[in-house]
Amino acid sequence: xxxxxxxxxxxxxxxxxxxxxxxxxxxxxxxxxxxxxxxxxxxxxxxxxxxxxxxxxxxxxxxxxxxxxxxxxxxxxxxxxxxxxxxxxxxxxxxxxxxxxxxxxxxxxxxxxxxxxxxxxxxxxxxxxxxxxxxxxxxxxxxxxxxxxxxxxxxxxxxxxxxxxxxxxxxxxxxxxxxxxxxxxxxxxxxxxxxxxxxxxxx
Amino acid sequence: xxxxxxxxxxxxxxxxxxxxxxxxxxxxxxxxxxxxxxxxxxxxxxxxxxxxxxxxxxxxxxxxxxxxxxxxxxxxxxxxxxxxxxxxxxxxxxxxxxxxxxxxxxxxxxxxxxxxxxxxxxxxxxxxxxxxxxxxxxxxxxxxxxxxxxxxxxxxxxxxxxxxxxxxxxxxxxxxxxxxxxxxxxxxxxx
Numbered sequence: 001x002x003x004x005x006x007x008x009x010x011x012x013x014x015x016x017x018x019x020x021x022x023x024x025x026x027x028x029x030x031x032x033x034x035x036x037x038x039x040x041x042x043x044x045x046x047x048x049x050x051x052x053x054x055x056x057x058x059x060x061x062x063x064x065x066x067x068x069x070x071x072x073x074x075x076x077x078x079x080x081x082x083x084x085x086x087x088x089x090x091x092x093x094x095x096x097x098x099x100x101x102x103x104x105x106x107x108x109x110x111x112x113x114x115x116x117x118x119x120x121x122x123x124x125x126x127x128x129x130x131x132x133x134x135x136x137x138x139x140x141x142x143x144x145x146x147x148x149x150x151x152x153x154x155x156x157x158x159x160x161x162x163x164x165x166x167x168x169x170x171x172x173x174x175x176x177x178x179x180x181x182x183x184x185x186x187x188x189x190x191x192x193x194x195x196x197x198x199x200x201x202x203x
Numbered sequence: 204x205x206x207x208x209x210x211x212x213x214x215x216x217x218x219x220x221x222x223x224x225x226x227x228x229x230x231x232x233x234x235x236x237x238x239x240x241x242x243x244x245x246x247x248x249x250x251x252x253x254x255x256x257x258x259x260x261x262x263x264x265x266x267x268x269x270x271x272x273x274x275x276x277x278x279x280x281x282x283x284x285x286x287x288x289x290x291x292x293x294x295x296x297x298x299x300x301x302x303x304x305x306x307x308x309x310x311x312x313x314x315x316x317x318x319x320x321x322x323x324x325x326x327x328x329x330x331x332x333x334x335x336x337x338x339x340x341x342x343x344x345x346x347x348x349x350x351x352x353x354x355x356x357x358x359x360x361x362x363x364x365x366x367x368x369x370x371x372x373x374x375x376x377x378x379x380x381x382x383x384x385x386x387x388x389x390x391x392x393x394x
Contacts, residue, residue: 021372024227025316068313069284076277084273099323102276106316108228175222176384183369183376191368 006125010132016109017140017182018189020133023109027141028178029100034157037145039093041138043086043101045131047078048110052118052130059119071114072105079104109137148172148181206337213341216392219317220349221383223324226317230350231375233308235361240354244347246308248340250290251318254283255339258322259332279322287313317346353382 001009014020017027026044030036054074055062062070083101086094094101104110113133118126149155152172154162171177219225226247233243258279266272291309294302312318321342325335356378365374 021231022228024231025224028227029224072280072284072313073277076280080273080276083276099320099327102279102323103225103316103319105276105280106314106319108314111314174387175224176380176387178224179376179380179383183373183378183380186376187366187369187373190370190373194368 001121001125001129003125003128006128007132010129010134010136011139012136014133014136015140016133016137018186020109020112022112023107023137024182025103026100026107027144027182028175030097031141031145031148031178031181032152032173033096033149034142034145036093036096037141037143038138039086039090040097040100041134041141043082043097044104044107044109044137045134046082047075047104048113048134048137049127049130050078051075051110051114052126053123055114055118056121056123056126062119067119068111068115071111071119075110075114076105109133144178144181144185147185148177152177206333209334210337210341211392213338214345214348215386215389217342218345218349218386219320219342220346221379221386223320225320226315226346229311229315229317230353230379231372233311234350234354234357234375237351237354237358239308240350241347242304243308243311244350245304246312247315247317247346248343250283250287250309250312251321251343251346252336252340253290254286254318255322255325255335257282257286259325259330259335262326275323275326279319283318283322284313317343349382349386353379356382 010016012019017023023044026040030040051071051074055071058070058074079102082104083094086097086101113129117129121129146156149157150161151169152174154160154166154168172181213219217223220227220230229243229247233239261278261282262272262275266274266278287309291302294309321339324342325339328338330338353375357375360374360378369377
C-alpha cells in the first residue's frame with residue numbers, strides 16, 4: 001500500500017464500521033445524536049493516529065508473543081488521555097458518551113489497525129492510515145447519528161428542523177432503531193458496491 | 204427479593220447486548236451456529252463474573268484509597284487481559300474438556316466490550332459486593348441468552364431467500380433490531 005492509498009482507503013474501501021465490520025458497539029450506542037457521533041469519531045481518530053504511531057515506532061522492540069498485551073497498554077494510555085481531556089474541556093459531551101469513552105480501549109478497529117497495519121509499516125504511513133480510517137469512522141458515525149437524530153427527534157446537531165407539527169419517530173433513537181438503521185445503511189452500501197461491480201466481502 | 208429483581212432487570216430489561224449495545228462484535232461474528240454461540244456465551248459468563256470481581260476489588264481496595272480513580276480504564280483492561288490469559292493456562296492444565304470447549308473463544312474475550320462494559324457499569328452504579336456479583340453474572344447471562352437466541356434465528360436465516368445486498372451482516376443487524384424491539388417489551392419488569 002503506498003502513501004496515497006493509506007490516506008484514502010478508510011473512506012470507502014475499508015470504511016469502518018461498514019466495510020470493516022468492526023467497532024459496532026460505539027456505532028450503535030452513541031449515535032442517537034449527530035453531535036455524539038462526531039465527538040466519538042474524533043476521539044477514536046485521535047487514539048488511532050497515535051496508537052498507530054507508537055506501535056509503528058516500537059514494532060522492532062515489541063516481542064511477537066506479547067504483542068497484543070503491549071498494544072493494549074499503548075492504546076489504554078492514549079484512551080485515559082482522551083478521557084481526562086474530554087472531562088476537562090468537553091464535560092457535557094463526556095457525560096453523554098459515558099462508559100463508551102473508556103470502552104474505546106476495546107474498540108476492535110484500533111487493535112485491528114495496529115495488528116494489520118502499524119505493526120509492519122513505517123511511522124508516517126501508519127499515521128496516515130490511522131488518520132484515514134479514523135476520519136472514515138467519524139464520517140460514518142456522524143451520518144448514522146444525523147439520520148437517527150433527524151428521524152427520531154426532528155433535530156440536527158440540536159437545531160430544530162421541522163417545526164412544531166412534526167411528530168418524532170421515537171423508535172429511531174432507541175436501541176432497535178440503531179440496529180435497523182445500521183443494517184439498512186449496510187444493505188444500501190452493499191447494493192451500491194454491487195452496481196459498481198466491486199467484490200463483495202462480508203459473509 | 205431485591206437481588207432477584209436486579210437479576211431479572213439485568214437479563215431482560217437492560218439486556219447488555221440489545222439495550223446497552225455492548226459486545227456486538229462477537230454477536231455478529233460468532234453467532235452463525237448455535238454450538239459456537241453456546242460456547243461463547245458460557246465463556247463470557249465465566250470470564251465476566253471473574254473479571255468483575257477482580258476489577259471491583261482493585262477499584263475499591265487499591266485505587267480509591269490512593270485517590271487513583273483516573274487509572275480505572277488502564278487497570279481494568281490489564282486485569283481483564285491478564286485474567287483471560289490465566290484462565291486459559293489454568294483450564295489447559297486442569298480441565299482439558301472445558302478448555303477444548305471454550306479454548307478458542309477465550310482470547311477473543313479480551314477485546315469483548317461486554318466484559319469491560321460490565322466491569323465499568325458495576326462501578327458506575329456503585330454496587331456493593333453481593334449486588335455486583337449478581338449483576339455481573341446476570342448481565343453476562345443476558346448476553347448468552349441473546350447470542351444463543353440470535354444464533355437460532357441466523358441458522359434459519361441462512362436458508363431464507365434474502366435479497367443479495369442484505370445478505371450476511373446487514374440482515375443480521377436488522378434481525379437484531381427486531382429482537383431488540385421484542386426485548387423492549389420487558390421494559391417495566393424488574394427495576
